[in-house]
Amino acid sequence: MLIAPEFDSRPVISFQQVWKTYPNGTDALRNICFTVPEGDYVFLVGASGAGKSSLIRLLIREEKPTRGRLFVRGQELGSLHRRQLPHFRRQVGLVFQDFKLLPRMTVHENVAFPLHALGESGRVIAHQVGAALETVGLAAMERSYPDELSGGEQQRVAIARALIHRPRLFIADEPTGNLDPATAWEIMQIIAHINATGVTVVMATHNREIVDVMRRRVVAMEHGQIVRDDRRGKYDEAYPAAALRR
Amino acid sequence: MKLIRQLLFAASSAWQNFWRNLAVSVAAVMSIALILMLAGTSLLLGHALGQVLDSYRHRVSVLTISIADNTPLPAVYDFEGQLQARPDVVSVRLITKDEELRTFASDPRNQQIIEQIEGNPLPAKIEVSVAHLDDIKRIDALARQWRGADRTDPTDYQGDFVTNMLRLSTWLTIAGLGMLTVLTVASVVIVMNTIRTAVYHRRDEIELMKLVGATEWFVRGPFVVEGVMTGVIAASLALGLLLATYRPFVDRFRAELFFLPLAYDPRFVPVLAQDLLVAGAALGAVGSYVGVRRFVRL
Numbered sequence: 001m002l003i004a005p006e007f008d009s010r011p012v013i014s015f016q017q018v019w020k021t022y023p024n025g026t027d028a029l030r031n032i033c034f035t036v037p038e039g040d041y042v043f044l045v046g047a048s049g050a051g052k053s054s055l056i057r058l059l060i061r062e063e064k065p066t067r068g069r070l071f072v073r074g075q076e077l078g079s080l081h082r083r084q085l086p087h088f089r090r091q092v093g094l095v096f097q098d099f100k101l102l103p104r105m106t107v108h109e110n111v112a113f114p115l116h117a118l119g120e121s122g123r124v125i126a127h128q129v130g131a132a133l134e135t136v137g138l139a140a141m142e143r144s145y146p147d148e149l150s151g152g153e154q155q156r157v158a159i160a161r162a163l164i165h166r167p168r169l170f171i172a173d174e175p176t177g178n179l180d181p182a183t184a185w186e187i188m189q190i191i192a193h194i195n196a197t198g199v200t201v202v203m204a205t206h207n208r209e210i211v212d213v214m215r216r217r218v219v220a221m222e223h224g225q226i227v228r229d230d231r232r233g234k235y236d237e238a239y240p241a242a243a244l245r246r
Numbered sequence: 247m248k249l250i251r252q253l254l255f256a257a258s259s260a261w262q263n264f265w266r267n268l269a270v271s272v273a274a275v276m277s278i279a280l281i282l283m284l285a286g287t288s289l290l291l292g293h294a295l296g297q298v299l300d301s302y303r304h305r306v307s308v309l310t311i312s313i314a315d316n317t318p319l320p321a322v323y324d325f326e327g328q329l330q331a332r333p334d335v336v337s338v339r340l341i342t343k344d345e346e347l348r349t350f351a352s353d354p355r356n357q358q359i360i361e362q363i364e365g366n367p368l369p370a371k372i373e374v375s376v377a378h379l380d381d382i383k384r385i386d387a388l389a390r391q392w393r394g395a396d397r398t399d400p401t402d403y404q405g406d407f408v409t410n411m412l413r414l415s416t417w418l419t420i421a422g423l424g425m426l427t428v429l430t431v432a433s434v435v436i437v438m439n440t441i442r443t444a445v446y447h448r449r450d451e452i453e454l455m456k457l458v459g460a461t462e463w464f465v466r467g468p469f470v471v472e473g474v475m476t477g478v479i480a481a482s483l484a485l486g487l488l489l490a491t492y493r494p495f496v497d498r499f500r501a502e503l504f505f506l507p508l509a510y511d512p513r514f515v516p517v518l519a520q521d522l523l524v525a526g527a528a529l530g531a532v533g534s535y536v537g538v539r540r541f542v543r544l
Contacts, residue, residue, distance in 0.1 A: 060457065082462075082543075090459035100454050104266055116255045117460035119248030165459065 011035035018068035028054035044204040046221035052204040093162030097174035101146040108142035132160040152183030172203040211235040256467035270444040278480035281433035312369040317394035334381035437533030477530025
């Protein structure tokens with residue numbers, strides 16, 4: 001049995017016996033049970049195919065659980081109507097390994113894009129984009145296009161875009177996967193800063209060094225199951241997986 | 247206010263996307279323009295045929311009844327009154343023998359005959375206009391039963407011609423509707439696939455829009471506006487080409503087939519322009535809406 005760490009604050013994320021089975025019969029997630037309290041910083045670790053990406057897809061409601069219930073900020077995602085999705089996604093900041101910037105838009109336009117979707121005024125957009133770019137240290141590059149930026153700078157633009165709605169939950173899927181070690185640490189410092197403002201962070205990663213140095217909560221996955229959940233964990237601590245499976 | 251800002255953003259995105267994906271935009275414009283050219287050509291042909299048919303229809307919807315010379319005038323007035331009272335008759339006109347002779351004599355081709363005839367051999371006539379072509383057969387039957395009608399040549403009813411006209415008119419209407427249906431279905435499918443190709447190239451952009459909290463309509467809006475824009479540009483192109491060829495074509499046709507009452511009709515140009523522009527905008531909008539639907543669904 002997995003023991004979720006004890007926290008006083010209410011959970012931002014709550015997986016309750018969640019299963020995800022794909023149409024071909026593969027169980028991508030098996031009986032996932034864990035909670036993430038407000039302000040927590042969680043690393044999701046595990047080999048490729050362990051279920052990290054499936055878990056993140058459920059968290060951003062790209063997919064629904066096959067069984068079980070998943071709550072994010074009190075909303076059960078399985079029963080969320082299509083029309084409620086845009087509102088839900090505006091509460092979550094998302095960052096991906098491949099940045100997902102729109103190549104034909106400038107830095108400013110990329111960051112402003114979610115605000116245009118809300119029909120915000122030019123004044124509000126200018127103010128919020130300026131603040132978000134300030135946070136990631138790219139205020140001077142707002143007129144540049146993504147292909148004029150380094151990988152680290154592109155990821156910082158993506159982070160600024162994720163922060164534009166001032167989310168309380170920040171989800172990053174391998175945000176340092178395409179970056180060199182020095183740049184990866186710059187990104188981690190920005191994410192740590194975001195977490196320090198009270199934003200809950202969930203980050204899937206393969207980067208052993210980062211996990212081991214940061215010493216935050218580590219949720220390790222294997223074959224669609226959570227095999228370890230340590231309050232101040234390391235990437236590679238001896239998995240109790242073998243024991244669990246026995 | 248937010249809605250207006252979102253609409254403006256959709257319009258400006260559509261404009262930018264149109265130019266940024268110029269190759270695909272040109273392909274879409276060309277395919278819609280081609281379809282609208284076909285539709286416009288069929289509209290023009292339909293209108294021209296309509297003109298010809300209307301002209302013939304007008305001619306054959308007037309039945310002329312020849313009156314026997316010895317018919318008493320009260321009997322003629324009585325029959326004229328009977329005809330006027332019928333709901334299927336639009337107008338009745340009595341043409342006296344003298345009037346008929348004057349008309350005959352006024353034609354220069356008849357000068358030689360006029361010099362040779364003695365007295366007035368031409369009969370008085372009753373000219374009856376009917377509301378619908380298919381009413382003329384009944385009036386003809388009535389006229390032939392009337393005692394005052396000239397026995398040798400009671401009316402100028404051209405039974406086969408009228409029947410054929412009615413048949414041709416019906417078939418042309420059916421063929422026109424069939425062609426319009428085929429063109430509409432083909433054009434929606436072509437436009438939908440062209441726009442779907444354009445959308446497929448931008449699926450990552452759409453994916454991202456959805457992930458950052460854009461509503462389905464916010465994602466779809468620029469594509470639909472872009473579709474309308476593409477459709478209107480294509481319609482303008484098709485209209486320009488059709489108008490450039492319409493008049494020369496009619497002139498050439500008239501020179502070759504002078505006996506057909508076909509004429510260039512400037513009053514039809516605004517109708518054609520309106521039809522093509524509305525059809526282009528509608529095609530673009532529907533094609534984009536359907537083409538983008540699969541990718542936009544949250």
